[in-house]
Amino acid sequence: MIIDRKEALRYMGFGRNNPDERTLDMMEECIREAEKVMQPRNVYRRFRLKVDENDNISAGGLTFYSKNLAKNLTGCGEIIFFAATLGNGVDMLMNRYNKLSIAKAAVLQGVGAAAIEAYCNECQRALEEELKEEGLFLRPRFSPGYGDLPLTIQGEFLDVLAAYKTVGIILSDGGVMLPEKSVTAVMGISGENSRCHIEGCEICGKKDCAYRR
């Protein structure tokens, strides 16, 4: 997995601005340390999908509403529920620098966010390859909290995936995923190759987001 430095800097709040050498040094140091302790894992399950005319989505024993996701899934007969995490080691590292160097903690946050994204992209590409053999195509990854898909659905996704047992993701009472650098997402499977990008901010309604591209 290659961590995209530009993405990491974007998460640190640099936007399109150039960082200085100290930040770059610190980022490389954080990447080295994070790579040593990362234990990335993922789990996914594939389900038949039904989307009704009111944008209610049914799959894997769950039914939920999302207009944005329904649009994203147009033409899909199946769906993949997906979860991935970098594991506890990165949390421990963040814990350490939260207590000992807040600058490094902030940089590590950016690095961790870019790392889990990179890992998800890698998993997604592997899935695409697998589906290609069946003549099928994958839609972009879509996560709870994105657009109008509520964050609260996350717990149900994790249950369907038995995510604690399989990859160690647990939802705290406050609704936070642990380990911190974890992702849940769904991806539509379709017979037609509607050219779709892997990631993107464009669909999201939160226009004032600090990390918007």
Add this chain to the structure above:
Amino acid sequence: MDIREELGRRIIFFDGGLGSLLQERGLKPGELPETWNLTKPEVLYDIHRAYLDAGADIILANTFGANGFKYDNLEEIVTAAVKNAKKAVADSGRKAYVALDMGPTGKLLKPMGTLDFEECVSVYADVVRYGVNAGADLILIETMSDTYELKAAVLAAKENSDLPVVATVVFDEHHKMLTGATPEVVVAMLEGLRVDAIGMNCGLGPKQMKPIFEIMARYASIPLVITPNAGLPRSENGKTVYDVGPEEFAEDMEELINMGAWMAGGCCGTTPSHIKALTERCSGISPKPLTGKDYTIVTSYSTAVELGGRPVIIGERINPTGKSKFKQALRDNNMEYILEEGVKQADSGAHILDVNVGLPEIDEPAMMRRTVYELQSVLPLPLQIDTTDPVAMEQAMRIYNGKPMINSVNGKEEIMRQIFPLVQKYGGTVVGLALDEAGIPDTTEGRLAVAKKIYDTAAEYGIKPKDIVIDALTMTMSTDNNSANITLDTVREIKAHGGRTVLGVSNISFGLPQREVINSGFFLMAMQAGLSAGIINPNARAMIQAYDTYCVLGGFDSQCMSYIEKYAVAEPTPVAQTVTSVKQAGKTVTGNLSLTDCIVKGLKEQAYKATKEELGTKDTMEIINGELVPALDIVGKGFEKGTVFLPQLLMSAEAAKAGFEAIKEYVSSQGTNQEKKATIVIATVKGDIHDIGKNIVKVLLENYGYDVIDLGKDVPPETVVDKVIETHAPLVGLSALMTTTVVSMEETIKKLHESAPWCKIMVGGAVLTQEYADMIGADFYGKDAMQSVYYAEELLNPAK
């Protein structure tokens, strides 16, 4: 009859999977399986019967997920589960046992999560008590992915019953538990906790388990259990399926049983047919006899360190003796200082850290508990708990995640009777000092006699020689010319008898000049004599050089690779390097920088030095108001304008902090105290554990001279209110990351308004907006960390 009596006489068989069988009979996704104990007992009865008919000797009551977090009627659920299973056993006419089955709680323990260790113990304790009352024959703790939760469950089982306890964990293909523990860690910890049998279940099929089971068998001296899945899970039309059929399963299991499993069964995907095939094929195998393994292992939650092979470095720096700064840190509850000492030693090459926080005027048990907990939340190194206070020792051993090293007992009867029972209960490897009531023997024979007494007394508590490490005692050279010889002879003798040794190395040079010269030489000689572990200062270059030298010459550094990697650079890298001090980009900085420049550029060490230099010529207030604060203002303004970014702002904040540190040291050396501005209480609210934003605010506020009381994360409203009332703080800062936790922020604000009406409240966090902040009654919303500083300044320091 107790299952313990049958162990080893024949192979004992567990039952197989339950979840998928319940689903086949109509259990819906999301429905709690244990509710069926009451609503559909006949289904469970049938499944139990099927497994008994297939030959299972132990069936699991349907209590895997039953705990107080999920069930209000826990007692009823557990009782019914055990009754259903017992009825099946009775009707089957077979001699079989019912296990109370305990799985993970579904919550993550602190420090990674929010569940308190003792609360976790008590949640399991309820299940155990109900299970015992209902008549369970043994307790199975299974599918554990976290050693800390596992330890809580074992303690609950042992403290609330006399039943046999079997514990199994989940490993992945990388041979690790989710929290990073290796098989060695699991074996060492569970043997220390004295469960009756240990092993692995779930996660993998029998084939994938084989190499991991091999490692367990190599290290374990107690019976082993194995209950794999029917292969690796695969998704088919949205259903999870397992591909290993009964015959193949039984064939694979035969191999594992021949490798040493005394108890065998199945987990996910296995059915009564699998268990039938297993029992038919394997019931005739005689259990492989147990052999005592002679590995001395101490562990953290993830890392095992073996004593007896390559020498081990135990870092000695977490100890207040002779260190005034460390003593002050203990009095001030300054955990950051202690953690930095730990991280620094880890970076310098320590394998284990000694932890001594004894100071007459502090509450040592509380401090020891906290230090062990905090160190374990930032470092994966095993710890050596070093205290003469048995209460501190017990509390630290209890909350320790792993198998600790215990420092220490000696030949005194009273001490051994205090400490060995703790080791018997919690596990640990004990340092035994070769001295007793008569003092320190001045001959090798005398020290060996004390060592023998320690081994013998330990044996009374079931503590094996491998878990004793004899401290051969380093005595000062300057008082006796023969000191080193006696010590080294003792090390050699113990080693010759198969024992392990440790030395506090640096005492040898007490009273001599240039102590490191002698210390490193003595360390080298001791390793050559067979020393298992040296308690040293790993930040001292000469000591590490002696160690690296020995590893090369003693044949412990294969092809000298470690040595070359470390020493091939022209200039040896300094051993003592603060991890927190970021590698400064020295290349871009030349010449003498002003203090202001150092801070603006975020150069921590230079800022500290520059401040020290100025302290000779300038008044402290002049430095603070003339340079430190203006420099922070420059960076703060840049941050607002978007020319300085968060990492840069924080590097500057840390540089300023180093400057303030220099001032603080200067002021206290002058015997005065630096005045602080107002007190500000900050906290990340209950339910929320993402606290980096709050920590950033803390560092910045401290730089501006405020006395910041940081209550941490996941803080209940009452704690915030109590602290504000106690300190009469004029300002509180609260952070929350999630929409779900803003609710507890609102509750905290409401309570503060009621009980501490004088106090202003500022809030921040990813989901908050001005609108939201107004709605929940906050006085101020800070969109970033600098805003909170400006608000505090405006409110509490308006003169500026």
